[in-house]
Amino acid sequence: MAFSFNKPVVFIETNIRRVFIHFFFKDKTEVRDSEILPLVEETIDHDNPRHWYYALMDYGAMLKKQGAKANQKSAHYTKQAPFVGSDRQVRGAIIRHLLSIGVMNEHELITLTGIEPTRAGKILFSLEKDGFIKRCASKIFIK
Numbered sequence: 001m002a003f004s005f006n007k008p009v010v011f012i013e014t015n016i017r018r019v020f021i022h023f024f025f026k027d028k029t030e031v032r033d034s035e036i037l038p039l040v041e042e043t044i045d046h047d048n049p050r051h052w053y054y055a056l057m058d059y060g061a062m063l064k065k066q067g068a069k070a071n072q073k074s075a076h077y078t079k080q081a082p083f084v085g086s087d088r089q090v091r092g093a094i095i096r097h098l099l100s101i102g103v104m105n106e107h108e109l110i111t112l113t114g115i116e117p118t119r120a121g122k123i124l125f126s127l128e129k130d131g132f133i134k135r136c137a138s139k140i141f142i143k
Helices: 014-024 033-043 049-065 086-101 106-114 117-131
Strands: 132-137 138-143
Touching: 014 033, 014 049, 033 106, 033 138, 086 132, 086 138, 106 117, 117 132
Parallel strands: none
Antiparallel strands: 132 138
């Protein structure tokens, strides 16, 4: 809503969390999002929330480049697994193939991605569940 319609909705993402922890919770660990949300709500620019959130996200990215480890103080922090070889990477490859080729069957996708069929089936199921792809008979395509 904030980005598409410039509506002043309150939300948190990684870089926004980093900014608020960096400035408001310097000496605290295990900071919960429920502690950050009221601050986000209090500081939101009601006239132009889109630009405010862009600025917060850019600032949070800059803090990360400077070595700020504020997100590690979050109670919600988890270190993400490496991207190479991950299901995230395979999901992206499947979407790219479907966007470039169009409709494909499962066997073609498995061959193109080069992954094991059981793993491919689970990833295709998750893409369908998340609303990215659709299956009709033996064909798979972007929803």
